Amino acid sequence: MIELxxxxxxxxxxxxxxHLTFTVRxxxxxxxxxxxxxxxxxxxxMLLGLDNPTSGDVRIDGKHxxxxxxxxxxxxxxxxxxxxHGGRTAYNHLLCMAQSNRIPRHRVDEVLETVGLxxxxxxxxxxxxxxxxQRLGIAGALLGDPEILMxxxxxxxxxxxGIHWIRNLMKGLAAQGRTVFVSSHLMSEMALTADHLIxxxxxxxxxxxxxSDFIEKNSRSxxxxxxxQQERFKDVMSRAGHTVVETGDGAFEIADSDAAALGELAAQxxxxxxxxxxxxxxxxxxxxxxxxxxxxxxxxxxxxxxPAGGPGAPVPAGMGAPGAPxxxxxxxxxxxxxxxxxxxxxxxxxxxxxxxxGAQGWPQQPGQGGQAGAPPAPPAPPAxQEWGAQWRDNSKKKGR
Ligand SMILES: Nc1ncnc2c1ncn2[C@@H]1O[C@H](COP(=O)(O)OP(=O)(O)OP(=O)(O)O)[C@@H](O)[C@H]1O
Ligand SMILES: [Mg+2]
Numbered sequence: 001m002i003e004l005x006x007x008x009x010x011x012x013x014x015x016x017x018x019h020l021t022f023t024v025r026x027x028x029x030x031x032x033x034x035x036x037x038x039x040x041x042x043x044x045x046m047l048l049g050l051d052n053p054t055s056g057d058v059r060i061d062g063k064h065x066x067x068x069x070x071x072x073x074x075x076x077x078x079x080x081x082x083x084x085h086g087g088r089t090a091y092n093h094l095l096c097m098a099q100s101n102r103i104p105r106h107r108v109d110e111v112l113e114t115v116g117l118x119x120x121x122x123x124x125x126x127x128x129x130x131x132x133x134q135r136l137g138i139a140g141a142l143l144g145d146p147e148i149l150m151x152x153x154x155x156x157x158x159x160x161x162g163i164h165w166i167r168n169l170m171k172g173l174a175a176q177g178r179t180v181f182v183s184s185h186l187m188s189e190m191a192l193t194a195d196h197l198i199x200x201x202x203x204x205x206x207x208x209x210x211x212s213d214f215i216e217k218n219s220r221s222x223x224x225x226x227x228x229q230q231e232r233f234k235d236v237m238s239r240a241g242h243t244v245v246e247t248g249d250g251a252f253e254i255a256d257s258d259a260a261a262l263g264e265l266a267a268q269x270x271x272x273x274x275x276x277x278x279x280x281x282x283x284x285x286x287x288x289x290x291x292x293x294x295x296x297x298x299x300x301x302x303x304x305x306x307p308a309g310g311p312g313a314p315v316p317a318g319m320g321a322p323g324a325p326x327x328x329x330x331x332x333x334x335x336x337x338x339x340x341x342x343x344x345x346x347x348x349x350x351x352x353x354x355x356x357x358g359a360q361g362w363p364q365q366p367g368q369g370g371q372a373g374a375p376p377a378p379p380a381p382p383a384x385q386e387w388g389a390q391w392r393d394n395s396k397k398k399g400r
Contacts, residue, residue: 001025001179002047002148006056009042009203016042018203019056024181026147029174031194031211032183033287035295039203040183041079044152048077060148072101072144078137079152086126090117090136093125094143103144111139116165130157138166148179155186167193187284199287201294211283218290219281222255223262226275236269237262251275 002024009017017039024030034040045051047058049065060068060075068074084093094108112118115135120128125136134157141149151170155163170193174180184190190197197214199207207214224247227233237244237254242262245253254262259278266273281289 002058002060002150002181003062004043004047004056004058007043007046007053007058008055009039009046009051010054015203017046017053020200020203020205021056022198022205022208024179024198025196026179027174027177028195029170029180029182029193030196030198031190032181032198032200033185033187033190033291034183034200034206035291035297036185037202037296038200038291038294040200041152043200044077044079044150044181044183047150048075048079050079070101070103070144072097072103072146074144074146075148075150076141076144076146077150077152078134078141078154079150081130081133081137081157084125084133084136087124089122090125090128090139091121093136094139097140097143101144107143107145111142114142115139131159131162134158135162138169146178149173149181151180151182153184154182155184155189163189187282187287191283199290201291202296204294206290206294215280215283215286218286220255221278221280222253223257223259224251224253224275224277224279225262225266225273226251227266227271227273229271232269233266233271236265236271240265253279 004020004022007017007020008015020039020043032040032043042051043058046053047060047065058064065071065075088096090112091108094111095105097103098105098108109118109121112121115138117132117135117139120132125133128136134154138151138154141151149170154166158166167189170180170182174195182194191211194211196210197207198205199214207218209217222245225233230252233252234244237252242254242257245255247253259276263273263276266276
């Protein structure tokens with residue numbers, strides 16, 4: 001069990017972690033969520049004694065990390081996959097860790113096998129890819145067979161097989177009664193893995209709740225319907241007091257209603273239904289709804305941003321047809337701002353918002369809209385010049 005009590009960390013005038021109080025319990029996977037800079041890694045570092053709290057307390061099974069004599073046997077952690085001695089082989093890296101905690105040598109072979117790195121055990125880790133480094137970090141966390149495991153964004157860089165594997169690993173460890181605390185920005189993955197959620201924003205606790213309660217409290221439920229008799233359907237539903245929202249793909253959504261009751265109402269009026277499905281918003285939508293106010297770092301450009309409200313954002317009836325720009329998000333302002341383009345059409349060219357500075361700080365040239373989600377192409381060199389010549393000029397000035 002991990003217990004935080006009023007845990008606070010300030011760096012100068014920046015409060016990275018602000019009076020956090022919560023408990024991470026055994027037997028479940030607890031997801032640790034928050035926008036960039038929310039304080040997740042800082043919290044995890046304080047847990048391992050890598051940073052000292054400004055005030056408050058954090059304990060592992062009732063003790064401070066420094067009080068654990070062979071800590072790898074109590075808590076295994078992956079905070080930064082690159083924080084290893086690149087000149088050591090994977091095997092030797094793990095062997096050093098094992099020897100420092102009186103863990104038998106055979107565990108090194110076992111965990112290398114578990115994470116799928118046996119074949120490269122004798123290779124130096126500096127040549128490892130990001131995903132291989134993550135696997136080695138996970139092997140280190142498992143080495144002491146600890147009751148508590150903590151992972152900071154463990155799926156970064158893992159391939160689909162690796163993501164599937166770590167999901168099952170974390171669920172399996174929790175099912176054995178261990179405490180599993182994991183941060184991630186991959187909401188779809190968290191939705192499949194975590195049972196409980198701790199959400200923070202700007203260092204403060206925003207939610208400490210089960211996954212299902214979190215989604216229920218922070219998102220809307222609605223019923224999705226599809227009918228070939230669209231006009232009569234809208235008429236019948238409106239008369240019954242329902243607000244019908246067009247999704248833009250030929251379907252309708254009716255919020256906060258019962259699918260069975262809507263189906264019966266349609267049957268009474270002999271309306272044919274091709275679809276009748278109760279829906280609940282995703283963890284991603286619920287997370288964005290809750291944390292919209294506490295997002296500190298907004299992307300400057302609009303490139304690659306999804307239509308407000310995400311794919312399939314409903315369009316109030318009469319406000320749009322398929323292919324029309326999405327309506328305002330039902331969840332309030334998107335932290336990524338409105339989309340400047342129509343889904344599926346790529347980025348517009350020469351529109352306001354696409355000129356000026358691109359995502360990489362390159363001045364955008366007219367006609368260089370590029371693809372949604374892709375970084376802009378570098379600008380064309382000024383007429384009569386090529387960039388190499390300009391660089392050579394500048395290097396001469398700097399005495400290179
Ligand atoms: N050593 C440090 N010195 C100064 N400021 C720091 C230090 N470490 C973290 N911070 C600041 O503390 C805040 C929280 O950072 P932290 O890395 O904990 O966030 P995070 O939730 O892990 O973010 P991300 O999702 O991007 O990993 C940030 O504003 C960061 O700049
Ligand atoms: Mg972090």
